[in-house]
Amino acid sequence: MKHLLSAADLGYDDAILILDTAKQLAAATEQGVGKLPPLRGRTVVNLFYEDSTRTRISFEAAAKRLSADVINFSAKGSSVSKGESLKDTALTLEAMGADAVVIRHNSSGAPHRLANAGWISGGVVNAGDGTHEHPTQALLDAFTLRNHLRNGDGDLKGVNVTIVGDVLHSRVARSNVLLLNTLGAKVRLVAPPTLLPYGIEDWDCEVSYDLDASLEGSDAVMMLRVQRERMNAAYFPNAHEYSSRYGLNVTRMNRLAESAIVMHPGPMNRGMEISADVADSDRSVIVEQVANGVSVRMAVLYLILGGSESK
């Protein structure tokens, strides 16, 4: 694995290898051995053009736990704010010897460009690009699902995952549909028709406009963040109507199967797509998702930077 740009890049074996590696790395970390040595002397650059707390910190923690040197490069307070192009920034990082670049960018496809335009030679990890993809989020979601529903082993065959909310603008949804299908899960997307992409009928998933009709049979419900400013663009009338039709509240949660879990990639709009009671309930695995994110990102960096199990 040279880059991780899209969840579509991951075949079944690749995905299982990442999840199994993440499991081993998580176990090693829990044993309290401190930093693991495999990436000593390697440099990982976190190149973040968008504000992000959890993803940047998660990647930073992952790289440091593998003993890599980490450079954080944020668009604010750098030459990017003076108008430097992505190309020139990339050339600079290349000259400084970056072995891998973790990029978050508001332009869909920017990681793809960074990896393929001939600007740099190191590996590229997509940490979220525009409204395109967020493959490590999908990996940590799969890891979390596997831990809860498949005892932390194998794939997700037969698991029913319902993803609810702003699919149109969601890189999390795109990556999850691809990866969860690869792992054998069945995905259902639930959203108002305005927040579904054109051509959704060609995606490998079910689509529904009705959350209430979609709860039964779901093994997991993943709520997507809905930005309040979307209502100004007439995607829905107002926050209250959105919340009443597509928000996950306690009444809806109680209709889920006993074993079903509730997920959210964060940051949450409590009271909008998810009620506070649901977010803080026993069903919620949201905090666990964050912890798993570090393990999964350790696995990705390890495999991309020439870990011994890499192909």
Place this chain on the structure above:
Amino acid sequence: MTSYVIKDVAILDGKPTDIVIKDGVIAEIGNGLSADQTIDGSGCVALPGLVDLHTHLREPGREDAETVLSGSRAAAMGGFTAIHAMANTNPVADTAGVVEQVWRLGQAAGLVDVRPVGAVTMGLEGTALAELGAMADSAAAVRVFSDDGKCVHDAALMRRALEYVKAFDGVVAQHAQEPRLTEGAQMNEGVVSGKLGLAGWPAVAEEAIIARDVLLAHHVGSRLHICHLSTAGSVEIIRWAKSRGINVTAEVTPHHLYFTDEVVETYDPIFKVNPPLRTKADVEAVRAGLADGTINIVATDHAPHPSEDKDCEWTAAAFGMTGLESALSVVFETMVQTGLMNWAAVADRMSVAPAQIGRVSSQGQPIAVGSPANLVIFDPRVSQEVDARKTVSASRNTPYAGRTLPGKVVATFYRGTPTVLNGELNA
């Protein structure tokens, strides 16, 4: 003036013959002719010099991307003898002064007829009419008016423009793009845009404007031209309008005949263009529409950009691609090699019809004794890999880079003088 004979060349779909060019006109056609200089035309096709109704020359304002001279050279290399310079320069070509400046620069370059297009509205802002009559009466004698790059979206203003230009036999060339439906749009709205997470530019945003404007043109009895038509639905609307006798003409670009939106999966902004590359069904529809004459002409929408505007991430990149140098080869591959059109149809769509729409009197004439010697000699037997570094245009944003296109312009004659000879620029 040197006289030339082109030996054994096929005039359109005809049998090989000789053509003598002397004193700016076609002097003789027949067998066994001679002249001062001989050009071997065996295996080649002679077409009337190509006329482009839609070229961006970038001068004044962005001379780093293209100038009237560099664009004229690129045009000659592509077999063109007349081009229409779009109005979205800086300053905008919305006054007699600016169109005369462009026209004079074209005269000075002297490689093709440079016909300036005048803006429909002041500053392309879509709020007040530009001085259409003054531009028509100027030395540039503007007949084509367009806010290209932007749509004249105000229906009342569009109606007035259509009416007003009747006074001097002008035509409004509409860039059909409903602005609210295309805010932030990056590519065709379809399966591919959904997958790539790029904001979509729906076909309906083009079709809704075309439908409105053919009805407006019908209502006021005006001539209307549609720029860079790109969707199957647009072809249907034009076909319907023509069946009703509405005086509308339409153009398609070479790149909309050639590419589908699937190339955007590379995220390479070389493929970023407005209107966007569409689906396979759309490509088939515009090819069929061009073949049956529903779409009247091919126009390049040659849109040069410096490399920094393309060597970047997709959303930061500029819209547009160059097209003058590759247009004839692309039409050959997509329309002639596919059996959809013969050379007579190519001559009509790329020379005769655009000259009529633009009211360019000395262009688009039949290859006959006495006609102005505006000619292109095209060798369909060779093919060449496009090398962006070797373009004549000042910009290198050709989407065909690395691809092999069939055919090659061997010679271009402009008013009896070769601007291209032996496949090389002769200027």
